[in-house]
Amino acid sequence: MNCKEIKHLITDYHDNNLDQTTKILVEEHIENCLTCTQIYQEFIHLIDIINQVQEELPDKDLELNFENILAKEKLAFKTSKSTVLKPKSKVLRSMLQVAATILLMISCYLLGNYKDNVSKAKEIATLKQEKTEMQTIATLSLMENESASKRLQAVSYAKAITKPDSKILKVLIIKMNNDKYTNVRLAAANALAKFAENTKVRQALVKALETEENANMQIELIQILVDIEEKRAIPTMKKLLQNTETPTYVKDQINSELKQII
Template sequence: MVLDNQEIEITSANLRTNFEEMLAQEIKKNGIKVVKFQPKSDWKSYLKVAASIVIVVSAFLFGKHQSNIFKIANNNEQNQEVVLALLENNSASKRILAIANAEGFSKKDTKIIEALINRLFFDKNTNVRSAAAEALSKFSSEIIVRDALIKSLQTEKNSSVQIDLIQILAKIQEKRALKPMQKMLKNEETPQYVKQQLELNLPSLL
């Protein structure tokens, strides 16, 4: 038996109608209440939850950041104490090692800067004084450092350290060093090779 398309469509429609009628009767007979579920999109609740998560995560990260800062501060303080102690060591090599490590500190570490200036002025070892001058050049933005370098040039007797100071002062463009350098250039006691460095670096300060 072959059914055409029209008959199939009518049969399907009748079945659907009969099923819906039977379902309605059963619901009415048994007193079943049909509740249509409509998902409610409470975006305010979602927003509150999201905000809470952000607050918790932010608090965690802030606490971790503060902890890291505290650890770094403690480490810096300990490192500073070690460097300051080594700068007073009887061994010149250890003092030079301390100076090399001192370059890693910031200009806010005034104790380190003052200790380096002290080495520049009073250390008996010329290599230590040269190392101190080089380390101080890293803090040349500080006026106390520039003043110390100029004063050291005026009082330093070792020609090697003098040359280091001349080069550093020219490099940082400290024009106040111009007169002391010119004075050294005119001084008959100034070694010729030091004068050559003066002649080489003076023009950059003019």
């Protein structure tokens, strides 16, 4: 049994829907093929992400500073062991089948199973696009999780997407403006900074500073807007300087940064 055959069986193998003989063949292949072993592990992890439906209480770590939380979430993501969960619907099952197929087909290409270079280039481009779409689905699902730490994790995933679509950018903007936890809002703003070449993202960052009342968010937005040299934010920064309710440390930040874009 080869990698191309495995890709059609991996979901049924995971769901224990194969006859005993086929199951043993798949099992032996995965155990002896390093590529398919790695891909099956990624497949399990994808299931774990999409099935994040358990409501969790906010972590105590949410009271720690923003950078420490992000670091912890990234470490937890890298070292966590996936829990095998059953797909909850035919739609989810179909999504997982697509994900498994994508991952296995990419490996087959990398192994040189397809020799037509022109066709191969087109297929790889398509597979990369489909993989990004699956990442988007998983990220959007986690964004709505009740656990703030899971939403932080979703923001981290979104930031890792090279070219996020409008849905990802929209949900990041919503989280930046409306999430009930400041750390999630800070993370979303930080992620949006990576995509500041997008006009709508820049506009959202400027608008956010105009209405923001949280001092920590104000400082983060000021830093981002200065870093991306967004001059449309200058009037808002000057208003904050004149506002008697603006904390001194926020004004100090503005005075320190404003001269860089004037």
